[in-house]
Amino acid sequence: MVDHNHWLDRWQEDRIGFHEASVNRHLQNWFPRLAPAPGSGVFLPLCGKAVDIHWIARQGFEVVGIELSSIAIEAFFAENSLDFERVETDRFAEYKSANITLLQGDFFDLKHDDLSHCQLVYDGAALIALERHDRPRYYDHMLSILPASCDMLLISLEYNQTEMQGPPFSVPSEEILQRYQNAFSIHTLETSNIIDERPRWRKVGLSALQESVFSLTR
Ligand SMILES: C[S@@+](CC[C@H](N)C(=O)[O-])C[C@H]1O[C@@H](n2cnc3c(N)ncnc32)[C@H](O)[C@@H]1O
Numbered sequence: 001m002v003d004h005n006h007w008l009d010r011w012q013e014d015r016i017g018f019h020e021a022s023v024n025r026h027l028q029n030w031f032p033r034l035a036p037a038p039g040s041g042v043f044l045p046l047c048g049k050a051v052d053i054h055w056i057a058r059q060g061f062e063v064v065g066i067e068l069s070s071i072a073i074e075a076f077f078a079e080n081s082l083d084f085e086r087v088e089t090d091r092f093a094e095y096k097s098a099n100i101t102l103l104q105g106d107f108f109d110l111k112h113d114d115l116s117h118c119q120l121v122y123d124g125a126a127l128i129a130l131e132r133h134d135r136p137r138y139y140d141h142m143l144s145i146l147p148a149s150c151d152m153l154l155i156s157l158e159y160n161q162t163e164m165q166g167p168p169f170s171v172p173s174e175e176i177l178q179r180y181q182n183a184f185s186i187h188t189l190e191t192s193n194i195i196d197e198r199p200r201w202r203k204v205g206l207s208a209l210q211e212s213v214f215s216l217t218r
Contacts, residue, residue, distance in 0.1 A: 002131050011069040023055045026155055026213045034153055036119030043118040045107055046126035049076035057100045065102045073102045112145050121152040128157050128168040139179040152216035164206045184216035
């Protein structure tokens with residue numbers, strides 16, 4: 001079962017194969033076309049210590065991330081040589097450095113007011129970190145906390161879930177459409193089979209891995 005302890009243990013034991021050393025290429029490609037006005041907020045759910053956080057912040061946006069693990073958050077600031085202040089609030093430990101705020105705590109404890117300045121969500125590897133039975137709650141909560149004008153850049157994976165266990169989990173595109181189509185206009189920006197880029201997963205038996213990039217606009 002992929003619960004909080006699963007993730008906290010992975011950070012504790014440094015089993016973070018999901019962490020990428022370089023900025024996500026789809027983010028680099030599509031963010032400039034979807035980016036809100038400079039200075040507005042960009043929300044990164046389940047953000048880990050992604051280098052994408054700093055990349056977005058360097059372009060002048062106010063970045064808000066939420067992450068369960070303090071190890072991840074403190075590693076992010078250390079690895080990017082950023083000083084931070086840490087404040088305990090009622091729901092989170094809030095780490096802040098200039099235009100980056102990382103909240104240590106549970107995504108499901110976020111409230112609408114926490115994201116009131118956000119105009120874009122970058123869901124890079126958040127939705128696909130959740131098992132099928134946890135995702136309905138994720139979609140519902142996401143929709144309940146986002147400002148009405150907030151768009152989204154979403155990267156998802158689809159594969160034969162009987163060939164590999166996950167995480168990351170396979171998320172059918174139809175599921176994304178079904179859950180988000182009342183709130184957003186959804187476009188597939190790119191889709192391709194990237195199994196050749198994941199030899200480790202091919203080795204465990206995965207035959208195909210479809211990666212899709214979606215824009216969700218209001
Ligand atoms: C697959 S990793 C992706 C991390 C990051 N987005 C990246 O691309 O490197 C999923 C992350 O979500 C965090 N996480 C899982 N459940 C969470 C929750 N309910 N609230 C906040 N963070 C969570 C985990 O600790 C983990 O760092």
